Amino acid sequence: MTEKRPRIGVVGSSNVDVVTYIERMPVWGETIAAPRFEMSFGGKGANQAVAAAKLGADVVMVSKVGDDMLGENVLGNFAALGVDTKHVGRVANQTTGTATILVNPAGENLILIVKGANGDLTPADVDAAAADLSRCDLILLQLEVPLDTVYAALEFGKRHGVKTMLNPAPALRALDRDKVRLASFVAPNETELAILTGLPVETEEEVAAAANLLIADGIETVIVTLGARGALLATPEGLKPIPPVKVDAADSTGAGDAFIGSFARYFAAGVSLEAALGKATRYAADSVTKRGAQKSFATEAEFKAICATAGRAS
Template sequence: MVRRIAVVGSNMTDLVTSIIRMPAPGETLEAPSFFMGFGGKGANQAVAAARLGAEVMMVTKVGDDVFGESTIRNLQDNGIDTRHVAIVEGQSSGVAPIFVDESGENSILIIKGANNSLLPRDIDAAAEDLKQCSLILLQLEVPLETVYHTIEFASRHGIETVLNPAPAAPDLDTAKVGKATFVVPNETELKLMTGLPTGTDEEIETAARALMARGIRTVIVTLGSRGARLVTAAGSTIIEPLKVKPKDTTGAGDAFIGSFARYYVETGELEPSLKKAALYAGDSITRPGTQKSYATAEEFEAFLARGE
């Protein structure tokens, strides 16, 4: 039985356009295709964990529009507990226009909408259910005060936390996230959090240890096609990536974090869970879309069995 995971964070509706290139100012270009999907860093991580068999609950807010209704239905369809997903009257749901070029690289805008209404009092309202969880995942697409409050709540109740400090937030107070168990930034986010360079492996480790000096137990730096670097008090380890030809890298970082959470709460083993997460994320970028690219437990086990 995989233990319970909570995600306190965002949801978005992805508006995905395939492009040859971005238009210049004042220029109109025809794009090859468009589709809508479900996204948002919080919801993505929740869906990845749930599809792999974890018991997941989500604390988030949606607008009173068609996007909100479909978001709740999608979470439920993926087996996620939505008792603490609230509708905000008079607010739009979060949306994310995404532009994906021919190489699979993406450019993303986010409009937070109702995500901005997720406040500390909502964490307090969900407190009794959150206390039943062994791990809480957080990101920065909701108000920082809510992130700080949740980390403090989790620390007080002996619950481990994963903070994904994305999108990068210049006003993030690293002193207030020092009680997070795991922090999972990319190189840019790590540089912003520490004020230190992250251009080489040595600089990345130095910056990660600067975060650990502020109280964070473990730093996991995602490196895109180069995998990830795990930094703990005991040392530094590279988590090798899966070598694939990407079709769409959107949501790969969320696939990594959600799948890591699923395996970590089951086994308590850090490095093996990260290695599996790297494979899961690599598999996800071989298909277009965000949540729809995430494999189920059965699909992922079949993928591992094939040795791809």
């Protein structure tokens, strides 16, 4: 049977990550040489969109960038990867969102986030994209844009019968639980789960109890990402561990976004919930074997080869 081509909507952030590797921190007023600099595309929304697009989904992005050079670069990157940008607006006299990251020789970092144009994404932008979003199989949401916009997209999905997936990152205690219940899927990591529930998550039993609390509170499906320990699926029918895929990790940047973007692609194509989570676990595991976020995400052809190799080895 021919797999249907999935259509994914993403309402979320678009950033440029600016990374400088330093030998030591300068003091105020001092100028020192740094050995290396990198610039890459990021933002949780953009990362999830790119993962789904690289795996062959039709992806429409609803986002905002500035009217600066970085905004032009973000739009060019989306276009090169096949992400539909008709709903990525440019905000006059505004900067594109950035993360300025300083990394020392021990791997420790300092990060400065400038929300920039991401802060200008409004519920009206969701309405403007209604014709395209209403034809999506799944809409992905995160918390790097204003909460009112996230809530508007959740309400849109419920109104139009389109499934939605909320990745509550970065975690916020101020989430309206009534709005969160509108999501078809809520996908926190352990830290986000602890903030959402106010419960400890140090052990597997504590993670399970926190996930069950969200289910008891009326959330339809909870997917807890557990990094190297795989994932946990929680529904009203019970809990199901999703086994990890063991790899030699080099860089976990963007792994959670790889998981969500790939899950969306396979689930929207008609793959069963548990099978789509298994695919997502393998895809995210492969991403951590390479450095960076979007550039570490495998294409559809590459991922098929990875899965074929894993199948022969098992």
